[in-house]
Amino acid sequence: MLEVYLDPCTVNSRKVLAGLDLLGTQYHFNHVDYFTGAHKSPEYKKINPHATVPSAVDGECTITESNAILQYAADHSPTDRYYPKDLKKRADVNRWLLWEGSVWFQSCYVYLVEYVVKPLLKTEPDESVIAEQAPRWNQLARILDDQLSKTKWLTGDEVTIADLAVASPMHLHKAQRLPLDKYLNLKRWMVEGIEKLPCWQKTQGAVDQALLPDRAAANDSHQAKPDVHATLNYTKDVEKLTELHFYETDKAKDIHEPGDDPHQIAITDGWSRAKSFSGDKHGFSLHDFKT
Ligand SMILES: N[C@@H](CCC(=O)N[C@@H](CS)C(=O)NCC(=O)O)C(=O)O
Numbered sequence: 441m442l443e444v445y446l447d448p449c450t451v452n453s454r455k456v457l458a459g460l461d462l463l464g465t466q467y468h469f470n471h472v473d474y475f476t477g478a479h480k481s482p483e484y485k486k487i488n489p490h491a492t493v494p495s496a497v498d499g500e501c502t503i504t505e506s507n508a509i510l511q512y513a514a515d516h517s518p519t520d521r522y523y524p525k526d527l528k529k530r531a532d533v534n535r536w537l538l539w540e541g542s543v544w545f546q547s548c549y550v551y552l553v554e555y556v557v558k559p560l561l562k563t564e565p566d567e568s569v570i571a572e573q574a575p576r577w578n579q580l581a582r583i584l585d586d587q588l589s590k591t592k593w594l595t596g597d598e599v600t601i602a603d604l605a606v607a608s609p610m611h612l613h614k615a616q617r618l619p620l621d622k623y624l625n626l627k628r629w630m631v632e633g634i635e636k637l638p639c640w641q642k643t644q645g646a647v648d649q650a651l652l653p654d655r656a657a658a659n660d661s662h663q664a665k666p667d668v669h670a671t672l673n674y675t676k677d678v679e680k681l682t683e684l685h686f687y688e689t690d691k692a693k694d695i696h697e698p699g700d701d702p703h704q705i706a707i708t709d710g711w712s713r714a715k716s717f718s719g720d721k722h723g724f725s726l727h728d729f730k731t
Pocket residue numbers: 450451452453479491492493494504505506507541
């Protein structure tokens with residue numbers, strides 16, 4: 441099984457997680473905590489000497505570039521739908537993957553650092569850095585907008601791994617303050633295409649939780665309308681210790697049977713807040729589930 445090493449909140453890690461979900465790839469997740477610098481540990485650098493996330497290991501094979509991980513996983517997928525085997529179609533996907541890694545990521549990253557990371561670290565964004573980057577970003581956004589005025593997804597009618605790769609550096613576009621209103625085709629693709637993909641939605645919570653804690657909390661309170669309920673059968677709290685005497689009616693008459701106090705409870709998705717949970721007073725706690 442593919443071992444992946446990443447932190448779900450980083451751009452390139454989120455790209456890989458969304459991509460593996462889209463492709464239906466089975467993998468084993470290893471958390472490398474970016475904020476504690478675990479990607480710089482000697483242990484991790486044995487896997488990835490560049491000290492960056494993500495990385496993937498499949499037996500003897502180690503892959504250290506997010507787009508290369510997507511390509512590898514797609515090549516092992518039973519379908520070529522998301523990474524066509526047809527060489528001309530594949531060349532088109534490849535050129536967007538390379539374009540993203542060589543120019544797009546760097547430009548979007550400036551906005552991510554200034555408007556997302558710095559506020560997180562309680563530092564002021566440097567507007568002169570944005571002003572310097574803006575012409576470059578606009579030039580690149582125009583290229584995407586032009587392409588997306590002709591096609592639904594970057595390479596045609598079908599979503600491919602190139603779409604996820606290009607979307608990832610702008611994954612927090614509102615918080616990054618990327619001026620998408622100037623690029624309506626790009627905005628349509630991002631908001632009505634990418635952000636509607638289940639694989640994208642599943643990977644949003646961890647990003648919000650780590651990088652936009654205020655928004656994550658607000659979303660949680662919006663999500664307070666749970667759509668799943670369950671009945672938990674508590675046992676009534678009685679002074680006398682509960683003993684099992686169900687068939688001895690005399691002894692059983694003043695005790696309560698286990699599960700004689702049903703409570704309807706609402707189940708809400710707390711995954712985006714998982715890090716803030718600890719054991720509660722009834723002894724429940726939330727842990728990562730190893731697959
Ligand atoms: N081209 C690499 C870039 C990987 C990369 O730079 N990852 C960032 C997080 S998105 C990182 O680990 N940076 C190291 C650091 O900030 O120390 C890829 O696509 O995997």
